[in-house]
Amino acid sequence: MKIVSVTANLLNTPIPEELRVESGAGLKLMRQMCLVRIETDSGLVGFGSPSGPYDLAVLGRIVEHVIGPHLIGEELSEHSRLWNHVYVGEVTRNLGTRGVGVAALSGVDMALWDLRGKAAGLPLYELLGGLYHAKGVRTYASSIYWKLTPDQAAEEARSWIDRGFTAVKLKVGREPRKDAERVLAIREAIGPDNDLLVDGNQALSRTDALAMLPVLEQAGVYWFEEPIDIDDIEGHAMLRAARRSVRIATGENHYTASGFLPFVQADAIDVLQADVSRAGGITEVNKIQAMARAHHLQWNPHTFNDILTVVSNLHLVAASPHPAMFEWDVTYNELMTHLTTEPIEVVDGLLHPPTGNGLGIEIDEDFVAEHVWAGERSIGTGAGMRV
Ligand SMILES: [Mg+2]
Numbered sequence: 001m002k003i004v005s006v007t008a009n010l011l012n013t014p015i016p017e018e019l020r021v022e023s024g025a026g027l028k029l030m031r032q033m034c035l036v037r038i039e040t041d042s043g044l045v046g047f048g049s050p051s052g053p054y055d056l057a058v059l060g061r062i063v064e065h066v067i068g069p070h071l072i073g074e075e076l077s078e079h080s081r082l083w084n085h086v087y088v089g090e091v092t093r094n095l096g097t098r099g100v101g102v103a104a105l106s107g108v109d110m111a112l113w114d115l116r117g118k119a120a121g122l123p124l125y126e127l128l129g130g131l132y133h134a135k136g137v138r139t140y141a142s143s144i145y146w147k148l149t150p151d152q153a154a155e156e157a158r159s160w161i162d163r164g165f166t167a168v169k170l171k172v173g174r175e176p177r178k179d180a181e182r183v184l185a186i187r188e189a190i191g192p193d194n195d196l197l198v199d200g201n202q203a204l205s206r207t208d209a210l211a212m213l214p215v216l217e218q219a220g221v222y223w224f225e226e227p228i229d230i231d232d233i234e235g236h237a238m239l240r241a242a243r244r245s246v247r248i249a250t251g252e253n254h255y256t257a258s259g260f261l262p263f264v265q266a267d268a269i270d271v272l273q274a275d276v277s278r279a280g281g282i283t284e285v286n287k288i289q290a291m292a293r294a295h296h297l298q299w300n301p302h303t304f305n306d307i308l309t310v311v312s313n314l315h316l317v318a319a320s321p322h323p324a325m326f327e328w329d330v331t332y333n334e335l336m337t338h339l340t341t342e343p344i345e346v347v348d349g350l351l352h353p354p355t356g357n358g359l360g361i362e363i364d365e366d367f368v369a370e371h372v373w374a375g376e377r378s379i380g381t382g383a384g385m386r387v
Contacts, residue, residue, distance in 0.1 A: 001039045001042045001044070001075065001076045001077070001119055002040060002041045002075060002076070002114075003038060003040055003072055003073065003075075004039050004040060004041050004072065005038070005066030005072065005248070006037075006038050006063060006064060006067065006072060007036075007037045007039075007063075007064060007068075008034050008035065008059065008063040008064050009034075009035040009054045009372065010032070010033075010034055010060050010372065010373040010374075011032060011033050011034075011068060011335070011368060012056065012061075012372075012373035013031045013032070013333075013334040013371055013374065014029070014030045015028055015029060015030055015031065016332065018384065019331070020147055021143075021147075023143070023145055023173070023201050023202025024026075024051055024145055024171065024173040024199075024200055024203030024226075025053075026199040027098070028322050028331075031305070031335045032056050032335075033049050033051065033306045033309075033339075034049065034050055034054075034056055034104075034107060035047065035048075035049060035308070035363070035368060036048040036049065036050070036110070036111045037111070038071070038112065038115060040076060040112040040115060040119075041226075042119070044115055044118045044119060044176030045238065046110075046111035046112060046114035046115030046118065046358065047110070047111055047113030047114055047359065047361075047363055048107040048108055048109065048110030048114065048277075048312070049107050049109075049110065049277055049305065049308040049309045050063075050103035050104050050106050050108075050232060050277070050280075051103070051277040051278060051305030051306060051309040051310075052100075052101070052277070052278050054100045055125040056373055057099060059103065059107075060337040062101060062104040063104050063107065063108060064091055064092075064253075066095070067090065067104060067105060067108050070082065070085055070086050070089070070090070071086075071108070072139075073219050076115055076116065076119060079109075079112045079140055080283065083109055083281070083283050083284075084106070086105055087105060087280075090161075095257060096331050097256060097258065097259070098254075099255065102256060102279065102280055103255075103278045105280065106276060106277050106278055106279065106280055106281040106284075107277065107281075107283055108136070108250040109211070109280070109283050109284070110276060110277065110281055110282060110308070110312045111276065112281075113127070113281070113283075113312075113358070114359045115254065115358065116358070117357050117358030117359065117360075118357045118363070120356040120357070122357060123315070123353065123354065123355050123357060123358070124243025124282075124312075124315040124353070124358055124359055124360070125315045125318045125319045125353050126329070128282070128315060128319035128340035129319040131318055131353075132318065132320055132321055133317070133318050133324050135350050136323040136347075136348075136350025136351060137314060137317050137318055137323075137352070138166065138167070138323075138349060138350060139165065139167075139327075139328045140165060140166075140168060140169055140195070140197060140326065140327060140328065141163075141165045141328060141351055142169045142304070142327045142328060142329055142330060143168075143169040143170065143171050143199060144156050144168060144169065144171065144182075145171050146171055146174050148181045148182070149182075150178070150181040150184075153186055154171065154182075154185040154186050154188065154189035154237075155189070157186040157189050157190050158189040160237070160330065161190050161194050164346065164347065164348045164349045165194075165328075165346070165349045166194050167194060167197065167325065167349070168186070168190065168194070168195075168196060168197070168207075169196075169197040169199055169225075169327075170182060170186060170197070171200075172198045172199065172200050172203075172204070172212070172276070173200040173202075174206045176204065176211065177306070179198075180212070182299060183198065183215055183216060183221065184215065184218070186219075186267065187219040187220065188369045195222040195325070196219060196220070196221050197221065197223050197325075198221055198223075198230070199223055199225040199226060200224070200226050200228050201225075201226050202227075202228060202229050203229055204227050204228055204302060205228065205337065206225060206232070206238065206239075208229055209224070209226075209235075209239055210238070210239060210242060211225040212227075213239070213242055213243050213246065217243065217246055217359065222247065222325070223246060223247040223248070223249040223270070223271050224246050224247070224249065225250065225271075225273070225351055226249070226252065226253070226285050227250075228291045228305070229238060230250060230254065233262055233263055233268050234268075235267070236248055236263060236266070236268035236269060237266045237267055240267060240268055240269070240270065247270035247273070247289060248268070248270050249269070249270060249271035249285060249300070249364065250263070250271075250272075250273060251269075251271075251272050251274050251279070251301075251302060252273050252275055252278070252302030252304075254273075254274065254279060255278065255279050255280060256284055256288075257275035257280075257284060257287045257288050257338050259279070260272050260274060260288055260291065260292075261289075261291070263309065264292075264295050264297065268337055269297065270296060270297060270298060271298045271300050272291075272292045272298070272299045272300075274288040274289070274299065274301060274302075275279075275301060275303055275304075275309070275313060276301065276303075276313050276316060277303070277309040277312060277313070278302075281285055282312060282315075285299075285301065286307065289316070289320055289322060292322065293321065293322065293385070298322055299320065299322045300317075300322065300323075300325045300326060300327075301313040301316070301317065301326075301327070303326070303327045303339050304329050305335065305359065306316055306335035306339055307336050308345075308359070308361070308363075309345060309353060310327075310328070311353065311359050311360070312359060313326075313354045314326065314351055318352075320382055326337055326351060328351065329348055334367075334371075338364065338367050339364060339367060340360060340361045340362060341364050342354075342361070342362065343354075354364075
């Protein structure tokens with residue numbers, strides 16, 4: 001089966017002002033995606049999504065004009081060789097081993113896996129080893145944002161538990177003293193049997209992160225995500241050495257197994273959050289989760305931007321032996337709710353990967369046509385964020 005075309009649709013969906021959320025990652029004004037579409041001479045079409053705060057036009061250009069020409073005319077069965085050819089030939093030499101080039105390759109890799117599942121007549125999780133979490137993948141509500149008072153945050157956390165979730169995540173990092181109040185209020189509201197996670201989006205200093213550990217442990221927090229600058233490996237190691245129970249998590253801004261390896265080697269990480277839509281695709285994240293496993297660490301992907309990203313991560317998680325703690329965006333996001341013809345829903349805090357062939361989702365082409373991003377200047381998925 002030969003690849004005959006590689007194209008990208010750029011999509012933009014604004015967020016109504018009253019529903020915008022703010023964290024250490026910034027204020028979100030819109031949700032955007034680059035929908036990768038790979039066609040074969042058999043008529044099968046695969047879809048992928050490189051997600052993250054990248055300039056959308058740059059992503060589309062890399063997909064169509066840098067990676068695409070390496071794939072067109074090639075056999076789908078040579079997927080692994082094609083990944084390596086693009087990574088070595090374009091990413092390491094021209095685009096850089098972090099950021100938009102790896103992300104673009106990630107979206108292309110997802111579409112190739114979608115095609116392989118469709119060609120085999122199997123859901124993707126079957127190609128990745130079969131269902132490990134047969135009863136469903138445990139999922140957490142992401143997230144409770146900065147603007148809420150401790151009482152409001154506690155009320156919102158409780159509302160997600162009442163809707164069936166058994167874990168919720170809180171954004172921290174703007175006012176460390178207020179964060180402590182919110183953490184304790186949420187623990188009180190959700191009781192001892194549900195999990196609470198916190199995410200700093202790199203907004204804390206080493207000192208503030210270290211000072212926050214006792215209250216996080218008092219509240220039995222499950223993980224402390226992106227507490228500090230992602231380049232500060234020593235700082236992560238310091239936090240990990242200082243903590244007694246809370247896991248140190250990072251990875252939504254890390255790329256490839258080589259990007260995670262220094263954290264593993266420095267004993268600086270408990271939870272590797274490699275995301276298939278950024279860190280190198282399913283092909284590379286499969287290696288990262290194996291590396292985590294070999295070092296007795298945990299892999300729980302970041303997954304946020306759109307339903308294609310989420311379902312791609314979900315297939316790999318469903319087939320993986322790591323304990324599941326799967327991110328589910330509960331903020332306003334039309335790319336989660338309207339991109340596919342069939343909704344995907346969390347039931348009793350659990351998700352099941354679609355059972356159709358490949359990724360198992362049908363793209364709603366009317367929605368795509370209605371949300372084409374045609375701005376003369378692409379503003380990127382993260383351009384609405386204050387940094
Ligand atoms: Mg995060």
